Amino acid sequence: MSATLTPNRPLVSGAAGSSPLSARQIAVGLALAVTAAIHVLDLPGKIEEVPYLAVAYVFLIVASFVIMERIFRGGKVIDYVAAIALSLAILFAFVVNRTVGMPGATDDIGNWLEPLGLLSLVVESFIVWQAAAALMLLRGAHRG
Structure with missing residues (x-):
């Protein structure tokens, strides 16, 4: 049995609801789950090294899961904007x-080639790209 998502609806079974969105x-x-991981x-x-960054990491991890859940439960404009904002904040940091x-x-x-850092760059960039594409699809759905 396959599972698909439809705009403003939770995860559903079957392929009938599949769409670009x-x-x-x-x-x-899923990329938000990877960010958390x-x-x-x-x-x-x-x-151990920098406790205030550890606290920021915990907030980032929780935010990733909250946004992920909201997107899986319907994915409204605010959810994709939140995903983009979180990812851009991580990229900036x-x-x-x-x-x-x-x-x-x-x-x-100067440690640009650290493996987890590089993976984070790729995943955060992917989130920005995919969430922006979802926003364009949502915008088109609201117009037409």
């Missing part, structure tokens, strides 16, 4: 961390 919902939702993997080091460093955390300056 449902594919975007799944892509963004990346930061869960990096969390133990942050707890990555660039700051690798260029000037964060307060108390300058060890990663």
Whole structure:
């Protein structure tokens, strides 16, 4: 049995509800889960090194799961905007961390090739792309 998503509806069984938007919902939702996983993997080091970043990671992880759940339950405009905002904030923090460093955390300056960091760049960029595409589909659905 397959499962698909339709705009403003939760996960449903069968292929009848599949659409380009449902594919975007799944892509963004799963990528948000990967974002959470990346930061869960990096969390133990942050707890010891830079506790305030560990707290930020926990909020980021929770936000990823909340947005993911909202997208899987319907995916409204605000949910995709939240996914884009979270991903852009993570991308911005990555660039700051690798260029000037964060307060108390300058060890990663210039460390652009760290594997979890690179994976995060790819996943966050993917979320921005897919969520923006979903927004365009939602906008088109509301017009027509």
